[in-house]
Amino acid sequence: MADAHAPERPLANGQTRIDFQTEPSRYRHWKLQIDGDVATLLLDVDEKGALFEGYELKLNSYDLGVDIELADAIERLRFEHPQVRVVVLRSAKPRVFCAGANIRMLAGASHAHKVNFCKFTNETRNGLEDLSAHSGLQTICAINGTAAGGGYELALAADHIMLVDDGSSAVSLPELPLLAVLPGTGGLTRVSDKRKVRRDHADFFCTTEEGVKGKRAVEWRLVDEVVPGSKFEQAVTARAQEFAAKSQRGEAAPGIRLMPLARTFSADGIAYDLVSVEFDRAGRVATITLRGPSAPPPASADAMQALGAEFWPLKLARELDDAILNIRLNEFDVAAIVFKSSGGPDDVMAYEHFLDDNKDHWLSREIRHFWKRVLKRVDLTSRSLVTLIEPGSCFAGTLAELAFASDRSYMFLGQREGDNKPPATLMLAAANFGPYPMANGLTRLGSRFLADATVLERAKAAQGVTLDAERAQELGLVTFALDDIDWDDEVRVFLEERASFSPDALTGLEANLRFAGPETMESKIFARLTAWQNWIFQRPNAVGEDGALRRYGTGQKPVFDTRRV
């Protein structure tokens, strides 16, 4: 195995962890320009700005560091620039839009990094599509040169793809012929399911290094239009105006600032304002504790807007998102994530009602969408997830979704000896029945109760009711209800058992059991496409010493095991 037991590659500049927090003034690779209701995201990758040591980011190729900036810019468009109706994705470099994921980075990355890098970039592209589908912000990709591999996959996430018609500019997915891997950042799925390219055309396109350009690119549905170079700027401007006119977005209100998160990293954890992460390194467990609100909701939507990033639901979601990403990409040895909470369920419910009452306000909407994406990130996190619903916890509404996103939940029955906290409760809200669909298009409870719609109806009828452990179990909302006598042992045994299993087998198991029922284009990207890509990322034909990924650029041809599997 290329990376079996190999250490992770060193980060550049002596850094010790990958940081997901950034802001426009610190971007090295993207520029976010706002001009009225049109934003431009300009890709201008700094070759020397690689995340890891050992490669340069030539030709607007990217690594995770580049994509962290893109993800950040998209969040800022949502929250800081509610007036923007259209975003144009462009390159600042001549004759190249983007050469895709950096090959030297991929060739030298551990398997765990490769897989989690692709997962994050997929989430970012899904986020762009969500921005269009649910926040009305239209996206245009204006390709002024080569859009190869991940470069074209980024374009595929846009609503409208424009390609300059200059006899050489082309879109291509050369992964297979050049590198013996797949266009795995959604490429194959978006070609077949979003662009609906005919399968034989797709077969030709994906096996042709140089890609497709000009009229054929339009005829085969690979791009929406080709425009002569002399008219390209004018056409991009016109298209941006046209899409802006069609957009449902465009708030007169100013945005809110996404302030940097207050965080303290220590050897054994991360302390945020509302979230804490504790690592039990021997046990390979990370415990994430979420704190309920310490104040009632603001008096009005204006007051919410004035609170901005300090508004409890938004702050909590941002901190949780950062915590999850930290574990995913910096803490590969964590086998299980335990979710806990502390606070008052009624206080949490007050915020649920506040968000529901203001559901037409742009900021409430964006906060719900943000939570939706964070919860999807949880679903896709390849660690065993367990929620412990204990006395003093506040798993209500949105927070209860964490229990439903978990592989199992344990609820404390009665009181703990020597602890006068009242027994644990669970509480359902409207948030559990609509605004947070999973990638498969169902709510977590809908997915949980696929077998019997009446069970889902019973849960719906229990909204707002304080559910003790017995009632929560009757309703099928928790896996096990345990009293003080059994709690510690059962939870300990579960976590020890989880740490004893093969991490890979758990990854595969959880990737299957978490996604019962229908598949969507989004879920297909993480299932059919990603799972096959991960398989290929293990195969000597790609990652072996003589494989295509390792030999690319060396002048030596790869040597393939010719057996078909």
Next chain:
Amino acid sequence: MADAHAPERPLANGQTRIDFQTEPSRYRHWKLQIDGDVATLLLDVDEKGALFEGYELKLNSYDLGVDIELADAIERLRFEHPQVRVVVLRSAKPRVFCAGANIRMLAGASHAHKVNFCKFTNETRNGLEDLSAHSGLQTICAINGTAAGGGYELALAADHIMLVDDGSSAVSLPELPLLAVLPGTGGLTRVSDKRKVRRDHADFFCTTEEGVKGKRAVEWRLVDEVVPGSKFEQAVTARAQEFAAKSQRGEAAPGIRLMPLARTFSADGIAYDLVSVEFDRAGRVATITLRGPSAPPPASADAMQALGAEFWPLKLARELDDAILNIRLNEFDVAAIVFKSSGGPDDVMAYEHFLDDNKDHWLSREIRHFWKRVLKRVDLTSRSLVTLIEPGSCFAGTLAELAFASDRSYMFLGQREGDNKPPATLMLAAANFGPYPMANGLTRLGSRFLADATVLERAKAAQGVTLDAERAQELGLVTFALDDIDWDDEVRVFLEERASFSPDALTGLEANLRFAGPETMESKIFARLTAWQNWIFQRPNAVGEDGALRRYGTGQKPVFDTRRV
């Protein structure tokens, strides 16, 4: 990599290839008993009857050889026993139903064999479900002891699962805790999507070596009923009668005999009566040529029945199926399969009309279903597929589906110099618009023309029309139309290019591009589940020297790389 460049393991008894042809008198592991409208499939594995050298089939565990018999028995139920309404799957061994796929077999099998073994066993289980869904033959699984892993997965393919309630008999999926692999023969998908077991229950069940028994097995939807040992026989009989009464099946007519296929294997090919396979070993290409009918269709359904297995559409399908399976499991070095045909398109169309005219006859129905399954097998065959539509070919109706199942098709434009055959034609029939859905639930043309329903309508309107290459290309039915000047070079370059690419990358690419659009439970088994399983089948935690699959039964614990991916 455990098996990189490793030779395939030797077959038992000095055999040189895996043979998919068998018949009840030769079965070593199954007994097919018919009693009126109830059939019993009795599993009684011969420990000494393993397909490969080096392991014994203890505890009713199975290898591909056992499953080839099961697949054969199911076909015989369809064609030879049309009066049967119910089949009961049982074990002839006390206290064990089936221990699943043989672990020593798996541990020593090449990756290519493991993957193709699982694919075949999945197809067999899907065939059981198709038998129930489309031929009305109800299936009951009566579990008299342990049904572990693949044993329980076989049960999951049945309509009704009965478990003896004796305090020890249990169903289990112990793959993860014991072997660090997945229940990959549909197990996870059927637990979540067919049985609709709640995800946290499924998580518990799939991580618990000993499985679940008794009342909990029913409550968790893992089985349909548990019955005390003393009443088990009686209950099985009663349930069989009850399901027989509900069945739509039950022909008074006698069945037809599925006679052994006439085949001649040579170093460079396989010659059947209607199908020939030629291997170009240097080019890594297998060419499968299908011959059209040499006589008009029979005068009546009775005459068809009298022809039995000699009836052209059935004989052709059986030979094609056998050819495909031979290539899949005996010819791993084949990169591409070329489909050709010879004969008269009008002669083929005469059979299309005959089958349509007799579509309510049980045998016509079974033949259409058989073709449906063979074509699905083609879709799932991980070799590049190309159809060459040349002068003298007869790609009409059902045979045209091979062109639509292919990754690309090339159609000859005009005549070949020095050849007086008339130009190639393609002809569509009702068969291209309904009876042969892919695993994703769509017809191949529906999947091909996802982008635009009007294009599908245009194709529908062209049924029965003789389409030359230009017209076929206009309708989007072929990839490229080439004349005599370009044909040989273009086809040669395509096949050489295909052989030059990474076989693994092609496997992943084709598994994505062939399945645009929706997913079904069936397609999820081959996508989400199988792709993850194949990934795990590459991971040292499972297949490495210290991995769980290798160490099982040695008394040594596996050693895991603890990093989560």
